[in-house]
Amino acid sequence: MFIDSHCHLDFPEFKNRLPEVLANMKSAQVSHALCVSVDIPDFPNVLKLAQENVNLYASVGVHPDYEDTPEPTLEFLVETASKHPKIVAIGETGLDYYRMGDRSYESMNWQRDRFRTHIQAARRTKKPLIIHTRSASVDTIKIMKEEGADQIGGVMHCFTESYEVAKQAMELGFYISFSGIVTFKSAKDLQETCRQIPLDRMLIETDSPYLAPIPHRGKTNEPAWVSKVGEFVADLKGVSVETLAEQTSINFNQCFHIDGSL
Template identity: 65%
Template sequence: MLVDSHCHIDFPDFAEGVAPLLANMQQAGVGHALCVSVTLEDYPRVLALAEAHANLFASVGVHPDHQDYQEPTVDQLVELAKHPKVVAIGETGLDYYRLPRAEVDWQRARFRTHIRAARQAGKPLIIHTRSAADDTLAIMREAGAGEAGGVMHCFTESWDVARQALELGFYISFSGIVTFKSAADLREVARQVPLDRLLVETDSPYLAPVPHRGKRNEPAYVRQVAELIAQVRGVSVEAVVEATTGNFFRLFSAARS
């Protein structure tokens, strides 16, 4: 069964609860999902979902978009990551889309904090990068992110950026964006990434894939992402399912316990 390697089903968009989402996952052949933390304030809600459902996992981290929230420390992240249902540190990274580079020193400091925590905790990183690929890769190298490993989530960058991340030992995860008509270049990247380093995700409630574009996204729709990638690569959907599921449990090894 497929795994949605990145979703936010704790968000208010899912105020009706996760029961219908879990039922839709089962019907679509999606066996597990990783619910990703974006603030420490909301982390307890993320963890509660993972504790309540055997097929859900959690991460702990603070998203680079969230400036006016509790700032994490290395020790705090390491301590929270000890929970058996927490399989990763993040999401973390850099996002210069709304802020000029000169105003985001705090993002770069926070990113380094997460990398240090991941190395100490022995858990992989979930990395977000938007309009900041060069700095993201530079900090990954400088701070030793390759020691922890992890995934470049919701990947939208060039093959050259993917190649450099792969060289650092990272996986590449594709979301519903890869199904968009305008994403021909991204589909070419999805064709080139080695199958044993590929993940699929929804990033729900955002970025619903075709034919659901414009609607609220949910983990069940990761199947459309896998189907598109199979088509682009000229392989069976079963091959993509088997590879991405195996990759998920290899990268997020705590999810196997």
């Protein structure tokens, strides 16, 4: 059985489709999925999904791309994550300089401050981090080290960086998660990085509704299709699909402190 370690089932693309999505997961041998929070206004919907479905989990956090949204305080993150057992992680958080354009480095201080707040909340609650990094790997690793992210660990989600960045993250106790991007024909460098990541440090995800893997590229992604990511990665790694599915599921449970009995 596969586990989708990162999806967004509260997004509009899935409105009124949840029964179908869950049925598709079952058919594709996907046992569980982690629904990831991106902002505070929509967080209640993420939590509701997890509370109402035994095979769904939730996180709490605000994505670094969301600038014009209520800022999460340390107190909010700690209190919320501590109150609800189905919340297994803090995030997604991190840094994203991709759309910075002509803005100054200092103009992105709000992202760095938000990232630090999330790491502090993770340490306080002892819940792992879901980290997003895009065009900002140097600062991402730097802040992880400065704030003690190695004391709690977590996952570098939808990883697209170099093996050197992955190595630094793994040294801090983080797992590396691969999405449908790894299946794209243009992703040769990422595929080589994937080959180098030890199987016991790897997760797989959809990031749905985005980034549908081959052969579904261009369509609305969904958790069932994490099986296609798993099949591709298994081939890259030269292991059986069953081995890949079992090990990444074990990794998921270890990363998010889940006993695996559900």
